[in-house]
Amino acid sequence: MADTIKLSVNGVEVEVQAGKNLVDAVAAVGIEIPHICYHPALGADGNCRMCLVEIEDGRPPLVPACKTRAVEGMKVRLDSEKIKKIQRDIMEFELINHPIDCPICDQAGECILQDYYMKYDGAQSRMRVPQVVKGKKIDFGAGVVHDQERCVLCARCVRFTRLITKTGELGIVNRTDQARVNIFPGRPLSNRYSLNVVDLCPVGAMTSSDFRFKQRAWFLTKSKGICHGCSKGCNIFIDHNREKYQDDIIYRYRPRHNEQVNGYFICDAGRMTYKQENEKRLRTPLASGQQADLESAINALKRRLDQAANPFFVVSPNCSLEQMHAIQQLAAQKKATVSGFSEGYIQEGDGDDWLIQDDKAANRAAFAVLGIDETKEVFNSALKGADLVVNFGNDLSLSGVNNTSLGTAEMAFIGSYANSCADAAAYLVPVASYSEDSGSIINVDGVLQRYETAVKKNVPFPNMLSVIRQLGGGLDDVQAARTSLGNTVEAFKKLDLQNIPAQGLALTASEVGNVTA
Ligand code: SF4
Ligand code: SF4
Ligand code: FES
Numbered sequence: 001m002a003d004t005i006k007l008s009v010n011g012v013e014v015e016v017q018a019g020k021n022l023v024d025a026v027a028a029v030g031i032e033i034p035h036i037c038y039h040p041a042l043g044a045d046g047n048c049r050m051c052l053v054e055i056e057d058g059r060p061p062l063v064p065a066c067k068t069r070a071v072e073g074m075k076v077r078l079d080s081e082k083i084k085k086i087q088r089d090i091m092e093f094e095l096i097n098h099p100i101d102c103p104i105c106d107q108a109g110e111c112i113l114q115d116y117y118m119k120y121d122g123a124q125s126r127m128r129v130p131q132v133v134k135g136k137k138i139d140f141g142a143g144v145v146h147d148q149e150r151c152v153l154c155a156r157c158v159r160f161t162r163l164i165t166k167t168g169e170l171g172i173v174n175r176t177d178q179a180r181v182n183i184f185p186g187r188p189l190s191n192r193y194s195l196n197v198v199d200l201c202p203v204g205a206m207t208s209s210d211f212r213f214k215q216r217a218w219f220l221t222k223s224k225g226i227c228h229g230c231s232k233g234c235n236i237f238i239d240h241n242r243e244k245y246q247d248d249i250i251y252r253y254r255p256r257h258n259e260q261v262n263g264y265f266i267c268d269a270g271r272m273t274y275k276q277e278n279e280k281r282l283r284t285p286l287a288s289g290q291q292a293d294l295e296s297a298i299n300a301l302k303r304r305l306d307q308a309a310n311p312f313f314v315v316s317p318n319c320s321l322e323q324m325h326a327i328q329q330l331a332a333q334k335k336a337t338v339s340g341f342s343e344g345y346i347q348e349g350d351g352d353d354w355l356i357q358d359d360k361a362a363n364r365a366a367f368a369v370l371g372i373d374e375t376k377e378v379f380n381s382a383l384k385g386a387d388l389v390v391n392f393g394n395d396l397s398l399s400g401v402n403n404t405s406l407g408t409a410e411m412a413f414i415g416s417y418a419n420s421c422a423d424a425a426a427y428l429v430p431v432a433s434y435s436e437d438s439g440s441i442i443n444v445d446g447v448l449q450r451y452e453t454a455v456k457k458n459v460p461f462p463n464m465l466s467v468i469r470q471l472g473g474g475l476d477d478v479q480a481a482r483t484s485l486g487n488t489v490e491a492f493k494k495l496d497l498q499n500i501p502a503q504g505l506a507l508t509a510s511e512v513g514n515v516t517a
Contacts, residue, residue: 007074022065022076023051033078034087034116036094036202037154038066041264042163048154050090050116053078062086084120091121097132097177099149107204109217113152132177140170141188142268143195143209148180151205157181157197164265167191181205192356196265199254208252210272215241215251223454224256226441228318228362228434229270232355233443234262238274238435238454248455250274250435260503261447267356277435277455280417286428294429294462298470301412301427304388305471311336312386314379315372316393316415317345317361320439321448322481323464324363324370325489327392330473336390340364340372341379344398357444362434365442368513369491383407392464393431395419414467432461438478440500446512448495449504 003018009031016025023033024040036048044066051065056075065076077083094113102108134148158170158181169189173182183189189197198206225238235256242248253274255266285297292300305311313336315327324340331338342361351358367374383389386409393415396406403424412427422428431437436457440450465477475481482497491511 005070005072007070007072007076009076010079016070018070018072020070022053022068022070022074025070026076031078033065034120035066036112036116036152037156039156039200039264042156042159042200045155045159048090048094048152050087050094052083052086052090054080054083087116087120088123091117092123092126094152095121095125096127097134097149098152099131101147101150101204104213105150105204106207106212107150107201107217111204112202134180138182139188139209140183140206141190141194144189144197145207145209145212146181147205147207150203151181152203153179153181154202155181156200156202157206160197160200161189161191164196165191165193169194170197192267192269192352193265193354195268195271196255211252215239219243220251222254224452225253225435225454226362226449226451227253227266227270227273228441229267229273229360230351230357231359231361231364231444232262232270232357233362233441233447233449234258234266234270234355235449236266236270240435240455242456242458247458250277250455258503260506261443261445261449262355265355269356274435276417277433281433282413282416282418282422282428282430284428285430286425289426297427297429298462298467301390301429302471304410304412304427305334305390308334308336308388310386311388311390312382312409313338314389314391314394314396315340315367316395317342317359317364317367317374318434319363319366319392319464320434320437320441321363321366321370321485322439322475322478323392323468324366324372325481325485326465326468326473326475328370328372329475329484330468330471333472333474337378337382337386338372339379339382340367340374340394341376341396341401342374342394342399343376344395344400359444362443363441365444365446365512369442369507369511370489383409388412390414391421391425393417394421396421414464416461429467430461431464431467432457436461437463440482440497442507442512443504446507446509447504448500448507450500 004015005018014029035051037045046064046067052062053065054077136147138146140146161170198208219241220239223238225236227234227236235258237254237256239252240250253271257264285292285294287297287300311334313331345361346359389409390412397420411425413422413425414429416433435455438452442448486492486497
């Protein structure tokens with residue numbers, strides 16, 4: 001381990017990374033120092049005192065671990081009677097006016113107060129006077145609903161709007177048991193990252209109006225995924241649940257920490273893209289304009305493709321690297337031109353200087369790496385001569401291509417979401433979306449990331465790679481596609497695509513700009 005130091009915790013020597021505060025340093029070796037107000041993205045505020053520890057080196061005996069840097073030789077005690085009493089006292093203090101809301105609180109099951117009470121307290125309430133009644137269900141704007149009674153005044157939400165978004169919509173007003181988190185009159189939360197305060201809130205005081213009361217936290221399977229809402233590729237948790245006799249439904253996206261991509265946060269718009277995974281889906285296969293079962297639709301499209309004189313393949317900038325590669329291989333076999341024309345996915349000026357990008361496609365960077373043309377000229381000229389257009393999920397209407405401008409060519413659509421291209425298709429094959437499939441994508445900063453299947457539908461859609469194989473392609477699955485990419489694409493020859501690290505792989509400028517050998 002580079003730059004490590006040794007210190008002792010409860011008399012046991014541990015080796016930790018240098019330069020961190022005690023909370024983070026010992027957390028990395030599996031030791032928990034309970035903390036409420038501290039969050040690594042917001043820094044130490046020191047207001048809750050839950051993280052007090054004893055240091056046996058002559059300095060003031062009690063220090064907040066969140067504000068104390070771990071140093072060589074430090075002797076830290078978390079297990080003394082004094083520390084245990086402090087932890088119980090802090091919990092009692094936090095719970096004095098806290099309502100017994102757990103049965104109806106969204107945070108139940110993932111709440112610091114619940115967890116710490118069970119772990120560090122467990123005492124009966126000594127309150128013999130009525131609790132202070134505070135405001136409930138206060139609309140803070142941007143889909144955030146606040147419950148003042150549950151708030152422990154850790155100020156994480158306030159610090160987020162001050163330090164991170166720098167919009168400052170939240171503040172703590174008044175003092176003692178009159179202290180409340182609030183918005184300023186007539187100034188609701190209005191930044192594009194507002195819902196992060198719901199994740200940051202360690203208790204159920206900040207809830208999302210979209211998620212409130214939809215699911216209990218313990219019923220949700222929390223799978224890892226990557227947001228496809230723009231070219232940043234933020235890391236997310238896909239929280240989903242499959243109730244008896246029902247389909248597997250996604251209930252929310254939450255940010256997943258990746259320092260190389262999105263830190264601890266995601267944008268509100270990307271967070272809401274989970275909805276299109278449940279709704280807006282293509283479900284009914286078509287063969288020659290008629291409803292068909294899946295096998296018949298794929299077989300009919302295969303026959304039509306085999307007969308096509310001038311097939312033309314259109315690719316979505318949201319297809320994975322593996323899908324794009326398989327499409328290119330099939331195109332080479334069928335002598336089809338491939339176009340990634342998708343300028344309408346780019347919303348000029350919509351991005352900011354943090355996470356949100358102009359480009360609302362997740363994998364446009366792969367076009368350059370794989371040598372897929374995305375110019376309008378090539379698209380128009382290929383379209384002119386085509387008798388069959390096979391569209392792999394590209395919503396051309398975004399780029400101003402309507403169904404009449406598609407000319408006389410017959411249309412096939414292989415994709416996940418309903419759009420006007422799918423409406424015009426004589427051949428339609430619904431396929432698994434990114435939350436139901438695995439693959440890899442390259443983000444706007446050239447970070448290659450992989451994602452795995454998160455959601456398993458009752459009646460699964462086929463994945464796009466398997467459909468391409470049935471149409472005559474030669475790649476069996478994602479692994480085969482990665483092997484082939486490694487063998488044939490210059491940028492990937494030296495990389496191990498089968499083992500892309502969890503935090504992604506930052507490609508060099510030449511790799512991102514490279515074109516197929
Ligand atoms: S609303 Fe939540 S995050 Fe904000 S101060 Fe209260 S407990 Fe902390
Ligand atoms: S910034 Fe882009 S990738 Fe990140 S959450 Fe928002 S839409 Fe998704
Ligand atoms: S976490 Fe250290 S004082 Fe709150």
